[in-house]
Amino acid sequence: MLKLLNQLTKLGIVIFVVLTAIAGYMVGFQIENTFDWQHFVKFILGTYFLSSGSLALNQAQEYKLDQKMKRTALRPIASGRLTPLAGVILAVSFILVGSHFLIEVSMLSAGLGWLTIILYNGIYTYIWKPRWIYAAVPGAVPGALPVSMGYAAVNPDIFNSESIYLFMILFLWQMPHFWALALRFKDDYQAGDVPTLPAALGVDKTLYQMVLYTFVYVGLAIASPWFLRTSWFYICLVIPISFFVLAETWKFYRAKGEKGWLKYFLLVNISVLIYVFVPVIDKWNFLFTRTN
DSSP, rough: OHHHHHHHTTTHHHHHHHHHHHHHHHHSSTSSSOOOOOHHHHHHHHHHHHHHHHHHHHHSSSSSHHHHHTTTTTTTTTSSSSOOOHHHHHHHHHHHHHHHHHHHOHHHHHHHHHHHIIIIIIIIIIIIIHHOOOTHHHHHHHHHHHHHHHHHHHHHTSSSSHHHHHHHHHHHHHHHHHHHHHHHHHHHHHHTOOOHHHHHHHHHHHHHHHHHHHHHHHHHHHGGGTOOOOOHHHIIIHHHHHHHHHHHHHHHHHTSSOOOOHHHHHHHHHHHHHHHHHHHHHHHHHHHOOOO
16 A cells, blocks of 8 residues: 555655755755754655645546556556546645645745646646647746745745755756656657657757756856855865766767766756755754864
C-alpha cells in the first residue's frame, strides 16, 4: 500500500519540491527573529501534502494519456491498480490537509500553493500541455512556485531580489530539464499525442533551445551576488558546477544529443539544488563559524 501511495504521489518529485521550498524558507527567514521549529515542521508537512495531492490528482486527470506511453503505463491509476475515483479522493484529501497546515503557517504561502494547483492541474494540464510545443515555458511557473511558498512562509516581501532570484533559477532550470526528457522519450510523447519540441521541430532546434536556456540559467547563478548575499561557498560550489554544466551542455550539443544525455541531465538537476542551497549556507554559516 505504501509503495502504491508513493507511486501515486510521485514521492521523488515531492521530495524535490519540499527541498526547494525549504531553501526558500531558510533564505527568506529574518535572522533577527526567533526560529520556530513548530512553524517550520507545519510548513514542511503542508508542502508535502499539497504537492502530493496535486501530483496524485494529475495522475487521475491523465490516466488515459499515461496508458498510451510505456514510461507511464505502470502508474497506479493507468495500470488499473487504483480507480480514478479513489485517486481523486486521495488527492483531494491530501490537498485539504496540506492547505490546513499552510494556512496555519501563512495565508500568502497557502495562496501561492493554491495558485500552483490552479496553474498545474488546471491550465497546464488542460490547455498548455495538450496544445502547445512550448508548454514547458509557462508550465515552469507552477514548478518554480514552491520556493516562493517557502519564502512567503516567513517573509511577505516575495518580490525582493532574493525571492525573485530563487524563483527564476527554478523557472529557467525546468526548460533544459523537461526538454532533455522530451528528447529521451520522444517516441513516448508522440504515442500520447503530446506536442513537444523534438517531435515538432526536430532534435537540432530542440538542442539549440536547451543550450540557450541552460546558458541563461547558469548565467543567472553566476550573477547571484547581485541578487543576494554570497560568500566563499559561492566560489567553492556555484562557480565549479557552473563550469561543468556549461562544458557538458556544449558536449551534448556537439554530439547532437546522441551521447552524454544522462550526464547532462544529472548535472543540470544537481546544479539546481546547489544553486538554491548555496544562498542558504551563505546565510546560515554564521552558526558554525561564530567564535566565542
